[in-house]
Each structure stands twice: as structure tokens, then as C-alpha cells.
Amino acid sequence: MKKIFLTVIALLTVASMQVFGMYGATSRDWITFLTDGNRFEAKLDQLGFTLGNDTIKGTFGFHEDRGMWGAMLKPTNGTPTGSTVAANDFFYNFVPTISMGLGYTSSLISVGVGYNATIGPVWNRYNGKTESKKVEAVVHTPVLVLNALDNAFRMAIPIQVVNLTEKFDGYGKGSVTAVSFDAQFRYYTGIEALTQVRLYLKYGTYGMNFTPDQGDKVKEKFAESFGFDLRFYFGSMVEEVALQPIVRLAYNGALGKQHNKTAVTALSALDDSAGVWGTAYNNTVNSATAPLSSYSTGTAWEQSAWDLLLMTGLGLTANSDIVSLYLEPQLGLKVVQSGSALEKIKEAYGLGYNVYAEIYITPIKNLEWYFEAEIGNALKNTSASTVSDGFQFNGTTGVTWYLPQL
Known part of the structure; x- marks a missing residue:
């Protein structure tokens, strides 16, 4: 009877949710892969399983990484990104991140490799032909x-890559x-x-190469950025509540004065990369000029954009036989330099929360309902910029079915 109940709960959750990977294309997800036990997870942003024994484990699933919040297979009656064909052209958008991984675990050292494929928009690719073919832009993410x-030291390094090539017969080619x-x-x-120390390192670059059949080769960098997030966690107990003071220093900055994006990622550039060739088709074949991107300003700036956070917080953990709660409020200083194309401007200081x-x-036993949420203008669980001008909200919920070891 218990097995039937568990199965029904899992199936109802999957049926009522918008299904997306088990581990996403960021280090936040993969950092726990080698320590996670056998499980089946069905949440608003992921669906999949992790299975293995004391030595070998594997995972497969789907994940939502781009805020699509739609079905995995989305029928679309419209125009592909950058299309030159008429509207009402029926096609499918397959939009999740597909994730898989394999790991070896031991007390001395554990190592795992993973792969994510994040499916992007459909776009029209000519590849030297007069008729275009619909293809999907994809971000490939290998992970180490x-x-x-004994798991005291942990690291996860996912590398996101999107590369789209195009060729216009008689006019030029590029990537x-x-x-x-x-x-x-x-x-x-x-x-x-001092219970733990965490360091996040972030770097991104986005650009294109275009070689016309006549004329000089064009190479342009649309955006480039670097960032880090350093966190110190301290610990103490007050009766049955675990206290965890936190100090956090985070920075994101655009590299090069011609750029205004402070957190460049292949995932955030995915839609734009599909549109660079498609939307520039007419200009390219008429003048053999390089396509343009709407991802960044593309102009020379007197001062680059950057943002800085200095936050302090307090984590509180309380447990009972049925319910576990973790709450972490944070408050601190937020400094934002928006950058300027005309003249130098002063930084804006504000409250980060x-x-x-x-x-x-x-x-x-073995069945867990999970809810996670965060609100504020300095979200900690995001691969984008650390700060925003307005109020943001992240959240997800679902069930985890803990499975026996193989």
C-alpha cells in the first residue's frame, strides 16, 4: 500500500507541473551531485533521478535554466527567430535543459563528469543554400x-558554450x-x-566573426565580464536552533569599456545568438556587412558597468520529526556603477537585501515535500548579476522520493 501511495503522489506531481533537468547548467546544482543519495525528484524546475551504489552513481533528467516556465515540447504557430519566411509557420520549440552525469565516489576522492544541453529557439539557417532550414540553437555544458x-572539499566547474555558424552563398560566412x-x-x-567557505568564480565572453567574400574580415566582441562571490559561514547553537552567521562579498563587472553587461553567460546570450544571423539576413546579402547584436550597447563607454555587494546574514535551522526549516535573511551595502557612454558618472549606493x-x-519515510523561495534585490541563487534595481522573486516546489541503494 505504501508503494502505491508513493507512486501516486509522484505521478500526480509530474502530471500537474511544468516539467523541466535534474542538475542544471550551473555549479549551484552540480556541487551536490557526488554527495546526493539515490532519489527521484519532481519539482517545478526539474525532473529526474540519481541512482548508484557506494562506488558508481549516475543521473539523468531535465531542468529549467532560462526562466521559460513552459512545456518541454511547445508547439508554436509563428515565426522562428530571425526568420524571413511568412508568419504562421508551424514548428516545435523544445526548451528544457537535458542533463546527465556519471560519478565515482570514495572517502579519499570522488570525481564526476556531466553534460547539459540547453535547447534554445528555432532559427533559419541557410548554410550556403538559397532555402533555409529550421535548426535549434543549443548551449552545450560539459561539467567537472x-x-x-572525505567530501570536506568540493568543486563544480560547468562550462557553457554556444556556437552558431552561418554561410550566405556569394556573400560571406561567420560564426x-x-x-x-x-x-x-x-x-x-x-x-x-568557521564552518565553511564558498567561492564562486564567473567569466563570460560573447562575440562573432564574419568573413565576407569581398572585403576584410570582421571580428567583434559583443560583451565580456568577470565576477566572484566569496562567502564565509560561521556556526553556533542556541537551544535547538542552529545559528549560522554569514558574510558575503560579491562583484560582477563588464570587461572593456565598450561593454555594459556585468554577467555574461552563454545561456543569457542564447536567444540573441540565434537572432544575430537570422535578423541580419537581408542586410548581409545586400551589403555583405557583419550582423549586429542587441545583447549589449556595442558603443565605446567612458566607464564600464559593475556592481558590488557586501552582505551580512544569519541562517537559522530548526528541525522536528516531520518538518525542517531553514531561514536566511541578509542585509548589506549595494554599490552599482551603470556605466556611461558619454561621461563618467558616480556610483549609486543603496541597501541590498x-x-x-x-x-x-x-x-x-523517504517521501519529502520541498519548498524553496527567495525575495529581494540581491538574490544569492542566480547565475545572473548579483544585484537588481527592483524587487525579484525566485521559488520552486516539488517532491523527492528517496530510493534504496542499488
């Missing part, structure tokens, strides 16, 4: 995961490429005074 010192990584390193000290919460409810 490593744990050592649009975006590469980014979001690496995470953790060290659990084992002491209460964020409230993050997790709730775990276990009504019966």
Missing part, C-alpha cells in the same frame, strides 16, 4: 565535479560564439567558529 578529503563558466569551490572546515527560505516536510 570533484570532492576530496557567433558565447563561452562562460560558473565555477564553485567549497571547503567544510569541521570547526564551529534578501530573504531566503527552505521548508522540508516528510509526512512518511
Whole structure:
């Protein structure tokens, strides 16, 4: 009877949700792969499983990485990105991140490799022909995961790559490429005074090459950025509540004065990369000029854009036999330099705030309902810029079915 109940709950959750990977294309997801036990997860932003034994484990699933919040297979009656054909051209958009991974685990060292394919928009590719063919833009993300010192040290390094090539017969050829990584390193000290240290390193670059049949080759960098996020976690207990003071320093900045994007990722450039060739088709065949991007300003700036956060927070954890709660409010200083194309401008100082919460409810053994949410203008669980001008909200919910070891 219990097995039937668990199966019904899982199926109802899957049927009522918008299905998307198990582990996404960022280090936030993959950092736990080698320590996660056997499970089946069905949440608003992921669907998949992790299975294995004491030595070998694997995972497969789907994940939502781009805020699409739609069905995996989305029938579309419209025009592909950058299309020159008439509207009402029926096609399918397959929009999730597909994830898979394989890992080896031991107390001394554990290592895993993963792969994500994030499906983007349909676009019209000519490839030297007079008639175009509909293709899907894809971000490929290979991942390296490593744990050592009995899992005290952990790292995850996913590298996102999108590369789209095009050729216009008699006019020219080129490629649009975006590469980014979001690496995470953790060290659990084992002491209460300083329980763990986390370091996130982020870099992204996005540009294109265009070689006309007549004329000089054009090479342009649309955007480039670098960022880091350093967090220190301390610990103490007050009766049955675990307290975890947190200090966080985060920076994101555009590289090069001609750029205004402070957090360049291949995922964020995916839609634009598909449109670069398509929307520039008429201009390209008429004048053999390089296509343009709407991803950044593309102009020379007197001062580059950047943002900085200095936050302090307090994590509170409380557990019972059925319910576990984690709450983490953060407050601090936010500094934003928007950049200027005309003249230097002063930085804007403001209040950075964020409230993050997790709730775990276990009504019966091995079945867990999970809710996660955060609100504020300095979200900690995002691959985009660390700060925003307005109020933001992230959240997800679903069930986890913990499975026996193989």
C-alpha cells in the first residue's frame, strides 16, 4: 500500500507541473551531485533521478535554466527567430535543459563528469543554400565535479558554450560564439567558529566573426565580464536552533569599456545568438556587412558597468520529526556603477537585501515535500548579476522520493 501511495503522489506531481533537468547548467546544482543519495525528484524546475551504489552513481533528467516556465515540447504557430519566411509557420520549440552525469565516489576522492544541453529557439539557417532550414540553437555544458578529503572539499566547474555558424552563398560566412563558466569551490572546515567557505568564480565572453567574400574580415566582441562571490559561514547553537552567521562579498563587472553587461553567460546570450544571423539576413546579402547584436550597447563607454555587494546574514535551522526549516535573511551595502557612454558618472549606493527560505516536510519515510523561495534585490541563487534595481522573486516546489541503494 505504501508503494502505491508513493507512486501516486509522484505521478500526480509530474502530471500537474511544468516539467523541466535534474542538475542544471550551473555549479549551484552540480556541487551536490557526488554527495546526493539515490532519489527521484519532481519539482517545478526539474525532473529526474540519481541512482548508484557506494562506488558508481549516475543521473539523468531535465531542468529549467532560462526562466521559460513552459512545456518541454511547445508547439508554436509563428515565426522562428530571425526568420524571413511568412508568419504562421508551424514548428516545435523544445526548451528544457537535458542533463546527465556519471560519478565515482570514495572517502579519499570522488570525481564526476556531466553534460547539459540547453535547447534554445528555432532559427533559419541557410548554410550556403538559397532555402533555409529550421535548426535549434543549443548551449552545450560539459561539467567537472570533484570532492576530496572525505567530501570536506568540493568543486563544480560547468562550462557553457554556444556556437552558431552561418554561410550566405556569394556573400560571406561567420560564426557567433558565447563561452562562460560558473565555477564553485567549497571547503567544510569541521570547526564551529568557521564552518565553511564558498567561492564562486564567473567569466563570460560573447562575440562573432564574419568573413565576407569581398572585403576584410570582421571580428567583434559583443560583451565580456568577470565576477566572484566569496562567502564565509560561521556556526553556533542556541537551544535547538542552529545559528549560522554569514558574510558575503560579491562583484560582477563588464570587461572593456565598450561593454555594459556585468554577467555574461552563454545561456543569457542564447536567444540573441540565434537572432544575430537570422535578423541580419537581408542586410548581409545586400551589403555583405557583419550582423549586429542587441545583447549589449556595442558603443565605446567612458566607464564600464559593475556592481558590488557586501552582505551580512544569519541562517537559522530548526528541525522536528516531520518538518525542517531553514531561514536566511541578509542585509548589506549595494554599490552599482551603470556605466556611461558619454561621461563618467558616480556610483549609486543603496541597501541590498534578501530573504531566503527552505521548508522540508516528510509526512512518511523517504517521501519529502520541498519548498524553496527567495525575495529581494540581491538574490544569492542566480547565475545572473548579483544585484537588481527592483524587487525579484525566485521559488520552486516539488517532491523527492528517496530510493534504496542499488
